[in-house]
Amino acid sequence: MKIEAQDVHVYYGQDHTLKGVSLTVKKNTVTALIGPSGCGKSTFLRCMNRMNDLIDNCHVKGNILIDGVDINSPSVNINELRKAVGMVFQKPNPFPKSIFENVAYGLRVNGVSNKEYINDKVEWSLKQAALWDEVKDKLKKSALALSGGQQQRLCIARALAVEPSILLMDEPASALDPISTSKIEELIYNLKASYTIMIVTHNMQQASRTSDKTAFFYMGELVEYDDTRTLFTNPKKERTQNYITGRFG
Amino acid sequence: MAKKLGKRMRQKQVRKNKWYEFQDKSFKYIALAATGIGVLVLCVLLYDVFFDGFGRLDWKFFLDSSSRKAKNAGIYAAMGGTLWIMALTTIIAFPIGIGAGIYLEEYNKKGRLSNILEVNISNLAGIPSIIYGLLGLEVFSRTLMLGDTAITGALTLALLILPIIIVSTREALKTVPYNLREASFALGASQWQTIWHQILPASIPGIVTGAILAISRAIGETAPLIVIGAATYITSVPKLPNESFTVLPIQIFYWIGKPQHDFQVNAAAAIIVLLGITFVMNGAAVYLRYRWQKKVKW
Ligand SMILES: Nc1ncnc2c1ncn2[C@@H]1O[C@H](COP(=O)(O)OP(=O)(O)O)[C@@H](O)[C@H]1O
Ligand SMILES: [Mg+2]
Numbered sequence: 001m002k003i004e005a006q007d008v009h010v011y012y013g014q015d016h017t018l019k020g021v022s023l024t025v026k027k028n029t030v031t032a033l034i035g036p037s038g039c040g041k042s043t044f045l046r047c048m049n050r051m052n053d054l055i056d057n058c059h060v061k062g063n064i065l066i067d068g069v070d071i072n073s074p075s076v077n078i079n080e081l082r083k084a085v086g087m088v089f090q091k092p093n094p095f096p097k098s099i100f101e102n103v104a105y106g107l108r109v110n111g112v113s114n115k116e117y118i119n120d121k122v123e124w125s126l127k128q129a130a131l132w133d134e135v136k137d138k139l140k141k142s143a144l145a146l147s148g149g150q151q152q153r154l155c156i157a158r159a160l161a162v163e164p165s166i167l168l169m170d171e172p173a174s175a176l177d178p179i180s181t182s183k184i185e186e187l188i189y190n191l192k193a194s195y196t197i198m199i200v201t202h203n204m205q206q207a208s209r210t211s212d213k214t215a216f217f218y219m220g221e222l223v224e225y226d227d228t229r230t231l232f233t234n235p236k237k238e239r240t241q242n243y244i245t246g247r248f249g
Numbered sequence: 250m251a252k253k254l255g256k257r258m259r260q261k262q263v264r265k266n267k268w269y270e271f272q273d274k275s276f277k278y279i280a281l282a283a284t285g286i287g288v289l290v291l292c293v294l295l296y297d298v299f300f301d302g303f304g305r306l307d308w309k310f311f312l313d314s315s316s317r318k319a320k321n322a323g324i325y326a327a328m329g330g331t332l333w334i335m336a337l338t339t340i341i342a343f344p345i346g347i348g349a350g351i352y353l354e355e356y357n358k359k360g361r362l363s364n365i366l367e368v369n370i371s372n373l374a375g376i377p378s379i380i381y382g383l384l385g386l387e388v389f390s391r392t393l394m395l396g397d398t399a400i401t402g403a404l405t406l407a408l409l410i411l412p413i414i415i416v417s418t419r420e421a422l423k424t425v426p427y428n429l430r431e432a433s434f435a436l437g438a439s440q441w442q443t444i445w446h447q448i449l450p451a452s453i454p455g456i457v458t459g460a461i462l463a464i465s466r467a468i469g470e471t472a473p474l475i476v477i478g479a480a481t482y483i484t485s486v487p488k489l490p491n492e493s494f495t496v497l498p499i500q501i502f503y504w505i506g507k508p509q510h511d512f513q514v515n516a517a518a519a520i521i522v523l524l525g526i527t528f529v530m531n532g533a534a535v536y537l538r539y540r541w542q543k544k545v546k547w
Binding site: 049051054056079080081082083086087089091093094095096105106108109110155158159162 | 358359428429430431432433434435436438439442446447450451
């Protein structure tokens, strides 16, 4: 198992936001997290690379194992963890630097200074993110001049450059137009061969198009977790049924 | 009956509305008058100073030092002293102030120390500058035996502007959006790397703007330097920080205290120079802020 979450609880101060979530994720699969907004999808995703540590009053309980290692144990270096578990955010958030420097940043903070290696890696990452052809002539230009969809693919390239094995995506297409969205979905499909992907989405079609497994969250609990096809065609719980048929949420 | 009541209430409402309108208008005019008086007074002062002093500004005025004859007196020593003080204060106050601002904002944001310091630093910024002079006299001049030297002056002024630099540094850091930090941390960058590569570049114009304004306040200060015993009559620019010194505001203060009209003219001319320096520095700060706002869009 690539990821094993065992009875994960998250508290924001007094608020008990995630109430004992357990699930396992296989290597090189796409797992979609769905559910009404505020149900804790992002919170759960952020447990995987310990981004919740940045929030002052946030406490996480339970075990999360990645490749069998408890990521919350003191022996785990949080910066190494975040290199291994890349993240793409809802709103594209490129650095106010050049396109090249955006992708090279993860390498530089890793201590890489070999120019040739960085050049190759930047090109490789941009190709992986299906952005190379669009930006290869303007690598020195500011990343902020790109369109929203290009910015989001740049953020994916930036995450890939540090060679993660897991990619977390928090509603990566929710701020994008349909064409950019389908490019991102295609990308997710292609990246699956090399990465284990966890994606939060509001969009049921997107979940069914892109994922192998789907987890339905409701009010901080994992209601149902199954193969995507089974969950969408033959859900076991009534709540799931109601949600995917659009009766609430 | 009900109809009559309704009419009365309507009348009351109309009267009320008129009253609000009157309030609105009168406040506008009062505010305008207050601004006008401020600007007018400033203009009169500037006119007065320029009228008296502009004719006195020539190269000789910049190259002469203190003299008993007004015509032979100039601001060479005071200018040199002001530059020394500016440089030394910058060297002392910038690293400490900016460092403290970064520590408080980025490393110890929710700590108790940070809370206590937050309140106290704001209070420190409100303490009359002469108190800093007394502190400088006791601590730097007497206890550390630095005497009435440029270094004592610079240390004292550095203390005076530290709270301003710390507060403005924190404000500049606060303007950096959270998602920039998030993006950097998510790539495995450490806190220091995030600060150094992302947060500082994004906030440095704001930090520098605040620091320049603080320095321009420092070079206008007179009281604390008089307290630590800066010289009023001096004929040479200090070659080292451990020599006695004077600065422009003190030179002005000294000349204004003299009965002869020619010294008053000298004072006016020196005021023009001091105003010029302050103006240039504030202009630089405004320019930086403008450039910054234009360049960085999130
Ligand atoms: N930083 C935070 N501080 C306090 N409460 C938070 C924070 N982030 C999220 N929450 C709360 O946790 C709950 C789950 O949020 P989230 O995981 O973002 O939901 P989702 O991604 O499913 O929409 C919400 O009720 C939200 O208000
Ligand atoms: Mg969310």
